[in-house]
Amino acid sequence: MRQAENLLxxxxxxxxxxxxxxxxxxxxxxxxxxxxxxxxxxxxxxTVRHATAFQPHFYMDxxxxxxxxxxxxxxxxxxxxxxxxxxxxxxxxxxxxLAVVCSLILDGMVNSVGRVIVGDALLMLCMLVLLxxxxxxxxxWSIRGRVHRAPKxxxxxxxxxxxxxxxxxxxxxxxxxxxxxxxxxVQKWRYSGLPWxxxxxxxxxxDSQAHPDGLAQFIADRPLLAHVFAGGALLLETTFPLxxxxxxxxxxxxPGLIAMHVGIRVALGLDYSAQWxxxxxxxxxxxxxxxxxxxxxxxxxxxxxxHG
Amino acid sequence: MSAAAPRYARPFVAVFLAALVVCALVPLNFWPFSNWxxxxxxRRDEQTGWAAVAVDRTGRERVxxxxxxxxxxxxxxxxxAGFSERSAAVRDAICADWLYDAxxxxxxxxxxxxxxxxxxxxxxxHGNREAxxxxxxxxxxxxxxxxxxG
Numbered sequence: 001m002r003q004a005e006n007l008l009x010x011x012x013x014x015x016x017x018x019x020x021x022x023x024x025x026x027x028x029x030x031x032x033x034x035x036x037x038x039x040x041x042x043x044x045x046x047t048v049r050h051a052t053a054f055q056p057h058f059y060m061d062x063x064x065x066x067x068x069x070x071x072x073x074x075x076x077x078x079x080x081x082x083x084x085x086x087x088x089x090x091x092x093x094x095x096x097x098l099a100v101v102c103s104l105i106l107d108g109m110v111n112s113v114g115r116v117i118v119g120d121a122l123l124m125l126c127m128l129v130l131l132x133x134x135x136x137x138x139x140x141w142s143i144r145g146r147v148h149r150a151p152k153x154x155x156x157x158x159x160x161x162x163x164x165x166x167x168x169x170x171x172x173x174x175x176x177x178x179x180x181x182x183x184x185x186v187q188k189w190r191y192s193g194l195p196w197x198x199x200x201x202x203x204x205x206x207d208s209q210a211h212p213d214g215l216a217q218f219i220a221d222r223p224l225l226a227h228v229f230a231g232g233a234l235l236l237e238t239t240f241p242l243x244x245x246x247x248x249x250x251x252x253x254x255p256g257l258i259a260m261h262v263g264i265r266v267a268l269g270l271d272y273s274a275q276w277x278x279x280x281x282x283x284x285x286x287x288x289x290x291x292x293x294x295x296x297x298x299x300x301x302x303x304x305x306x307h308g
Numbered sequence: 309m310s311a312a313a314p315r316y317a318r319p320f321v322a323v324f325l326a327a328l329v330v331c332a333l334v335p336l337n338f339w340p341f342s343n344w345x346x347x348x349x350x351r352r353d354e355q356t357g358w359a360a361v362a363v364d365r366t367g368r369e370r371v372x373x374x375x376x377x378x379x380x381x382x383x384x385x386x387x388x389a390g391f392s393e394r395s396a397a398v399r400d401a402i403c404a405d406w407l408y409d410a411x412x413x414x415x416x417x418x419x420x421x422x423x424x425x426x427x428x429x430x431x432x433x434h435g436n437r438e439a440x441x442x443x444x445x446x447x448x449x450x451x452x453x454x455x456x457x458g
Binding site: 012015016018049050052053055057058107108111113114115116117118120121122123125128129132134161162163164165167172175176179180183184185186187188191192195196199200201203205206207208246 | 310314329332335346347350351352385387398405
């Protein structure tokens, strides 16, 4: 009992650790920019055109039929504008919920005319965390202060404050990313076990594409290579939560993850860019990178030699 | 401003993470709380799929590219997987949609859209040459609606 309590206390301490407000702001900027981009490039008109195939998925039950093209266009425009406003830190109490609602309905429309799309789920989960973080996400790297209190720039902290109010959304988003990959691995163990690696499974996945490309055929025609890739993918997914506790492993796991998704894009034509970009945005310590860039661009003047 | 987490943060984190775990373990697909099952089941050599063919007045068949539909083949296959369980009115409406699409693509001479079920074995692929598909006609879409042939 005491051990469980101890474990829970340690977990609570990890999730509610103190973090830099600028790091949460960087996640806000990255996630909202990515959402705006996804909303801008998606073809919701095509979804609406096949409204007869509408089979409401989950919360889309509130709609009796597929929303019209006009509604979809309004949602798309509102979603993009709200995401961009949230990205720059404007009116977060309105912009983040509006962006979430618009994209939930638009993604719900897509999910209701075919197989449910997994690729955007992690991005949306992080948006939900951002929504829950409230005003904390807008306390650094935001133009909000400049608009309201110009010309005083003091409201925008240069060296942002540190606290648990910034830490828990960052850590929760990290856990969501880690669990997404962990469960993708767990489900493979659960439904297929080791044969997911040792059988011809990956060869058939690659071969079963309507038009397998050169890379897909290259791997499919080399059973040993197919086993190595399958084993690597399963190992990466199953052990991904280690990045939460061993930050150095992020240098290995996150590039590995990106390589895996780029390989899937090339070989299978499946786009998981929203997922791996979300992981990149959440795990990279952007304030440190910005500080390094600043130092590189304008290095501090060397102390002058004193003659005397 | 306090640096502490707001009071609602702990309940939110608990519910959020519990939803993630429960949806994966049950499994439930309450998007965006996914079950993360994609590609988790073993693939076999035997493959099945669907193909659509537009037919004009002369009986000439033209491949109706399902991948050009919204969401590509993913949507087409998913719709056809449960097609026979849908009501006749819904099937007719979907068929009318496909026929309209085919007419837009191939011209007003388009009379029918035939839906074939495909079966093939991946072992039969030779280099870049695809394995031969065995096809069975399952549905015909005409101006009268959807009719089952399989």
